[in-house]
Amino acid sequence: MSNKTLAILKPDCVRKNLIGKVVSQIQEAGFKVSGLKMVHLTEDSAKGFYEVHSERPFFNDLIAYMTSGPCVPIALEKENAVEDFRKLIGATDPTKAAEGTIRKLYAESIQENIVHGSDSDENAAKEISHFFTRKELLEINGWK
Ligand code: CMP
Numbered sequence: 675m676s677n678k679t680l681a682i683l684k685p686d687c688v689r690k691n692l693i694g695k696v697v698s699q700i701q702e703a704g705f706k707v708s709g710l711k712m713v714h715l716t717e718d719s720a721k722g723f724y725e726v727h728s729e730r731p732f733f734n735d736l737i738a739y740m741t742s743g744p745c746v747p748i749a750l751e752k753e754n755a756v757e758d759f760r761k762l763i764g765a766t767d768p769t770k771a772a773e774g775t776i777r778k779l780y781a782e783s784i785q786e787n788i789v790h791g792s793d794s795d796e797n798a799a800k801e802i803s804h805f806f807t808r809k810e811l812l813e814i815n816g817w818k
Pocket of ligand 1: 727732736766784785786787789790791
């Protein structure tokens with residue numbers, strides 16, 4: 675079990691002025707912010723990040739959406755981070771997300787679903803390194 679995951683506050687989250695609310699909910703759930711930045715993904719960078727979905731019918735729309743405005747990648751730390759974060763954000767499809775989850779509260783559709791969360795420890799490590807160098811990340815144990 676790893677203690678790291680990558681969140682992305684997607685362009686719809688930024689456009690709706692929900693950055694603060696969503697970050698509060700994440701921190702109140704016990705996650706520590708180890709790295710955070712606002713970036714406007716290029717097409718190449720978005721395609722690289724979502725390569726695993728390149729054969730899916732929604733891929734082109736996903737790239738258009740993720741490059742439509744700035745987003746906020748956040749490296750998070752917590753025990754059992756990947757699983758606990760996915761519980762906090764809820765199902766990909768907001769109509770199926772549990773009450774009180776971030777997607778249930780704020781997401782419009784299966785595509786415009788406010789926030790991304792890594793789906794495995796292996797992908798969390800890859801995804802964090804897509805956005806952050808090691809030097810940009812605070813090591814939580816170093817804060818004690
Ligand atoms: P996420 O799980 O973060 O990563 C893949 C993204 O593709 C997903 O969020 C949605 O934003 C988007 N997407 C669009 N359509 C679909 C779909 N039918 N199934 C899953 N993901 C979709």
